[in-house]
Amino acid sequence: MDDKGKMDRKEAAEKALREGRSHFEFRPETRRFLLANAVNIAIGIALVIIAWWAVAEAMIAVRGAFFPTPPETFSALWEALGGAKINGATIYFHTRSSLVRWGLGYALALVIGTIAGMAFGTMGRAYDIGMVPVYIVQMIPGMAWVPIAMLIFGLGESATVFIILMTALPPIVINTAGGIRQAPPIYSRVALMSGKDHFSLFAKVLIPAAALPIINGMRIGLANGWRVLIAAEMVLGTMVGLGATIEDSRYSLDFVSAFVCIIVICLIGLTIEKLLFSGLEGVVRNRLGLEEEG
Amino acid sequence: MIASLENVSKVFTNPRTGKGLVALNDVSMDVGEGDFLCLIGPSGCGKSTTLNLLAGFELPTSGRVMFKGKEIVGPSPERGVVFQEFSLYPWMTVMQNVAFSVSKGRTKEEREALAMKQLELVGLSDFAHARPNELSGGMKQRVAIARALAMDADLLLMDEPFGSLDEQTRRKMDNEVLRLWEGQGKTVVFVTHSIEEALMLGTRILLMSASPGRIDREWKVDTPWPRDPTSPGMVALKKEISRGLQVCSCANGAPKAAFVEIQGVDDRPEMEV
Numbered sequence: 001m002d003d004k005g006k007m008d009r010k011e012a013a014e015k016a017l018r019e020g021r022s023h024f025e026f027r028p029e030t031r032r033f034l035l036a037n038a039v040n041i042a043i044g045i046a047l048v049i050i051a052w053w054a055v056a057e058a059m060i061a062v063r064g065a066f067f068p069t070p071p072e073t074f075s076a077l078w079e080a081l082g083g084a085k086i087n088g089a090t091i092y093f094h095t096r097s098s099l100v101r102w103g104l105g106y107a108l109a110l111v112i113g114t115i116a117g118m119a120f121g122t123m124g125r126a127y128d129i130g131m132v133p134v135y136i137v138q139m140i141p142g143m144a145w146v147p148i149a150m151l152i153f154g155l156g157e158s159a160t161v162f163i164i165l166m167t168a169l170p171p172i173v174i175n176t177a178g179g180i181r182q183a184p185p186i187y188s189r190v191a192l193m194s195g196k197d198h199f200s201l202f203a204k205v206l207i208p209a210a211a212l213p214i215i216n217g218m219r220i221g222l223a224n225g226w227r228v229l230i231a232a233e234m235v236l237g238t239m240v241g242l243g244a245t246i247e248d249s250r251y252s253l254d255f256v257s258a259f260v261c262i263i264v265i266c267l268i269g270l271t272i273e274k275l276l277f278s279g280l281e282g283v284v285r286n287r288l289g290l291e292e293e294g
Numbered sequence: 295m296i297a298s299l300e301n302v303s304k305v306f307t308n309p310r311t312g313k314g315l316v317a318l319n320d321v322s323m324d325v326g327e328g329d330f331l332c333l334i335g336p337s338g339c340g341k342s343t344t345l346n347l348l349a350g351f352e353l354p355t356s357g358r359v360m361f362k363g364k365e366i367v368g369p370s371p372e373r374g375v376v377f378q379e380f381s382l383y384p385w386m387t388v389m390q391n392v393a394f395s396v397s398k399g400r401t402k403e404e405r406e407a408l409a410m411k412q413l414e415l416v417g418l419s420d421f422a423h424a425r426p427n428e429l430s431g432g433m434k435q436r437v438a439i440a441r442a443l444a445m446d447a448d449l450l451l452m453d454e455p456f457g458s459l460d461e462q463t464r465r466k467m468d469n470e471v472l473r474l475w476e477g478q479g480k481t482v483v484f485v486t487h488s489i490e491e492a493l494m495l496g497t498r499i500l501l502m503s504a505s506p507g508r509i510d511r512e513w514k515v516d517t518p519w520p521r522d523p524t525s526p527g528m529v530a531l532k533k534e535i536s537r538g539l540q541v542c543s544c545a546n547g548a549p550k551a552a553f554v555e556i557q558g559v560d561d562r563p564e565m566e567v
Contacts, residue, residue, distance in 0.1 A: 186381045189351055194395035194445060195371040204394070208385045289384040289427030 117176025340507025
């Protein structure tokens with residue numbers, strides 16, 4: 001939208017009052033909102049760091065034990081980003097190994113979950129039967145899959161991918177199926193009276209109508225997978241990876257490296273959540289007309 | 295005769311609660327070609343059920359619902375419905391919503407040209423690329439009408455299409471429907487609970503009553519348009535219909551909530567793919 005030539009808020013309101021008009025437009029204060037948002041986020045991050053620092057100093061003072069403080073950790077992070085090796089490899093290598101495992105497991109969950117969710121969402125009987133195992137699987141905590149994964153795949157890569165798949169899958173199925181079932185019946189009626197076949201009904205009506213819950217399921221699945229990945233790496237004897245490095249600090253006592261990995265994990269998680277999913281959700285909400293176009 | 299109900303009964307049952315409801319009991323009616331038929335009656339008297347049967351969204355429990363000599367077995371583009379609630383797809387533009395319902399066998403350009411023509415007819419061509427949420431309630435229903443027209447349906451089924459609009463907008467919309475009906479040579483079945491609306495529009499007015507749903511009386515109205523609701527003839531007719539409405543067994547109305555709850559169960563089948 002072209003905002004040039006528009007007045008600011010106060011001026012425009014006064015002009016509208018003077019001229020006796022009921023609707024008026026003014027230049028949106030986008031920059032002010034962006035700035036306020038950035039400040040709020042910065043304050044939030046600062047609070048976390050302050051709390052962490054306070055705990056660290058308290059532990060050092062009370063127990064006389066070592067506890068990585070924010071400055072120590074950030075300088076180690078800086079070195080790690082510069083290429084210093086931790087746990088026998090660079091932070092990039094650890095991150096990439098974790099991301100590949102997670103990507104594989106999550107991709108599998110997306111494909112299986114979306115197809116199953118769509119099938120369950122459209123067929124009443126399949127839903128009633130199929131959702132039972134889905135809820136059972138959902139109730140199994142991520143780490144409880146470790147022995148099952150070990151029995152099927154042994155230690156290592158495949159076991160980790162399997163655990164990610166099993167924890168990411170249920171929310172994707174549940175939300176996809178639920179979203180399709182909750183699409184207003186009138187949407188289907190319109191499609192059917194227009195002579196649409198079941199494929200069009202599905203692709204052009206039910207999927208868009210269920211877009212928000214579907215994205216929500218993908219999002220929860222993603223977070224589930226990411227959390228369990230780190231945990232799974234810690235027990236399944238994978239040698240590299242962010243989780244493996246955290247686990248290794250128990251023996252190497254390199255707690256600073258563990259903290260560096262924790263920060264990297266948080267950053268990646270936040271990036272995916274905020275950039276990818278919030279953006280995607282914004283686009284969909286806009287398309288669904290749930291928000292005013294900006 | 296373009297459509298008819300032949301001894302139609304419609305029973306809704308909810309096997310979970312063990313409750314049943316007779317929405318229509320042995321109803322027969324016919325819709326003549328070019329009719330503007332208004333169905334009036336209080337909530338729960340089976341008006342919407344009658345319309346859903348004609349649309350093919352529901353199938354009768356017994357009896358037959360016919361359209362152009364054939365039994366109706368499901369929804370069809372030959373019968374366009376304008377729903378009571380807003381029914382546009384919010385993720386499509388106004389144009390896409392209308393083009394979506396243009397019948398098959400046309401290219402995208404042809405669909406859009408046809409959609410545009412219908413939007414012009416309802417005076418919304420300037421809003422072709424707007425999204426439904428940018429439109430007022432009246433405009434949304436006009437798009438829904440354009441969509442039904444784009445289907446090339448000979449029979450338009452309108453289920454209290456302007457019930458949620460304010461009085462002024464409703465009157466305006468009534469006149470537009472009348473104009474389209476006259477200009478396009480369509481047949482309209484129009485459900486309303488407003489006697490006045492029926493009087494202003496219909497060539498025939500059917501009064502339905504509930505418990506169980508059936509047709510009580512019919513009036514033919516041949517007053518030319520525009521009709522004056524204060525003319526002696528109209529006032530007399532309004533009185534007569536009001537009396538009919540009060541006399542009918544459903545004066546207190548069937549509990550709408552129970553009706554919907556029971557209908558909910560039978561309402562699902564068309565969702566199954």
